[in-house]
Amino acid sequence: MQKNVFLGDEAIAQGAMDAGISSIYAYPGTPSTEILEFVIDSIKTRRHSIHAAWCTNEKTAMEAALGVSYAGKRAMVCMKHVGLNVAADPFINSAITGANGGLIIIAADDPSMHSSQNEQDSRFYGKFAMIPILEPCNQQEAYDMVFYGFNLSELYGIPVLLRLTTRLAHSRAGIIRKDTVEQNELHLPADPRQFILLPVIARQRFKALLQSQLSFIAESEKSPYNYYFEGDNKKLGIITAGLAYNYLLENYPDRIVPYPILKIGQYPLPRTKIERIISECERILVLEDGYPFIEEMLRSYLNHHKIIGGRMDGSIPLDGELTPCKVATALNLPTCEGSPIPSIVRPRPPSLCKGCPHIYSYNALNEALTGYSKGRVFSDIGCYTLGALSPYHAINTCVDMGASITMAKGAADAGLTPVVAVIGDSTFAHSGITGLLDAVNYKTPVTVMILDNYTTAMTGGQPSAGEGKLEAICLAVGVEKEHLHVLSPIPKEHEKNTEILKKELAYNGVSVIIPRRECIQTATKRLREERIEKLQKQEA
Ligand code: SF4
Secondary structure: OOEEEEEHHHHHHHHHHHOOEEEEEEOOOOOOHHHHHHHHOOHHHHOOOOEEEEOOOHHHHHHHHHHHHHOOOEEEEEEEHHHHHHOHHHHHHHHHHOOOOOEEEEEEEOOOOOOOOOOOOOHHHHHHHOOOEEOOOOHHHHHHHHHHHHHHHHHHOOOEEEEEEHHHHOOEEEEEOOOOOOOOOOOOOOOOOOOOOOHHHHHHHHHHHHHHHHHHHHHHHHOOOOEEEOOOOOOEEEEEEOOHHHHHHHOOOOOOOOOOEEEEOEEOOOHHHHHHHHHHOOEEEEEOOOOOHHHHHHHOOOOOOOEEEOOOOOOOOOOOOOOHHHHHHHOOOOOOOOOOOOHHHOOOOOOOOOOOHHHHHHHHHHHHOOOOOOOOEEOOOOHHHHHHOOOOOOOOEOOOOOHHHHHHHHHHHOOOOOOEEEEEHHHHHHHOHHHHHHHHHOOOOEEEEEEEOOOEHHHOOEOOOOOOOHHHHHHHOOOOHHHEEEEOOOHHHHHHHHHHHHHHHOOOOEEEEEEEOOOHHHHHHHHHHHHHHHHHHHHO
């Protein structure tokens, strides 16, 4: 039996490959990025036995995975929690179409917002879609659950959501691998109308989804991931979900917890097990990372008038990542704060790399806007968001992928001119193009800067879907040729760049400025790889 030490993300990736996936799609987003990277680097992908691809955005990734499932093969799609908002349309509808080949959607949540705009909990999306949800408590479960999830998906013809959080995605542990499963043969859905969501069909499919709920609950009742641990002290019963189970055990070094524990790893909730712990114990403590998802249900439709502790009564803070220390506090145990952090690893404010091309774009923009009142620059999500910080103070917003252009349009519609939208090349392809089309259609006075560094830099340098096509895309959606400029963001071009920006800020229509220079990090990596390749050729 093969043993490996894997990140949670890598365990999922290896699990998918061992469980017979044919295709995997994703848009990069922390903390989910490493799943697809791991599959892309695998021998199976390099030998073309698995199709692994970065997509333009999470919606296209979700739809491609649904297409693979339609064709009868196993597919996985991976995203961070906010990516599930982008994929929400096909995600929710996939619960109605159902799956043919096994389909698993990975949503990696980021409690405490280590690198995200919010803390949203993807379990609500799974419940909203009414599909089974899996939530691993460690790397081994993350690996095993992929096999289990594909089987569940194919048994009920339903997509399965696998939710994990940052700490599990990005920490390592040993896992034991299973025997590899062969990929499915191509086979189309038995019901040829299954994937046609015309209302007359969708209504039938929705009824079938509702009827499946009892089966999903029955599966949860017998799931190996929903486990009831006996405990002598019935003054308290603890319900844990996902990683919280590990945090609970960490507070008991001998792993002997005196209270009954219900460990949840599969949803919908196993009602019988929930009712057992509620009836057996005097009060309940709910430990879950994210929103009070289980706790809310216990306090409403499962309300047995027991005292229920968790995030909603302040036993655990309502916001932020769950930690072993927070669990200790909730259990009145001594907290386990570690040693003080040495000064050399003290947190430092994030900043653009020295020599980053965005620095020179922002210097020119700030100078071009001199003389105008503040608050005119709408930005987006990427390294360039750091332009909000000192010393640049160059941007005023960052809301979601693609919001820069559409928010700038709204502000211009409200009468604020000039306005600027700043967006990266990858984000522009992800969800900026349609906003630009809106601005062009209404001839909105907005200056759009597409900061082109040839990559998706913030998540580690994945390819950018619009590479080599940005000017063609802009012209195709109707940007006028004379108001489309490509700049070189380097110090010696500063005066020229500033003048072009000033001129376009004064234009009463849509202008697009593309400052273009490779990200320093990807350039360094590329040059290093080229040097190694050259040396290898010389030695051969
Ligand atoms: S990774 Fe690249 S784009 Fe991001 S700050 Fe560094 S140089 Fe700039």
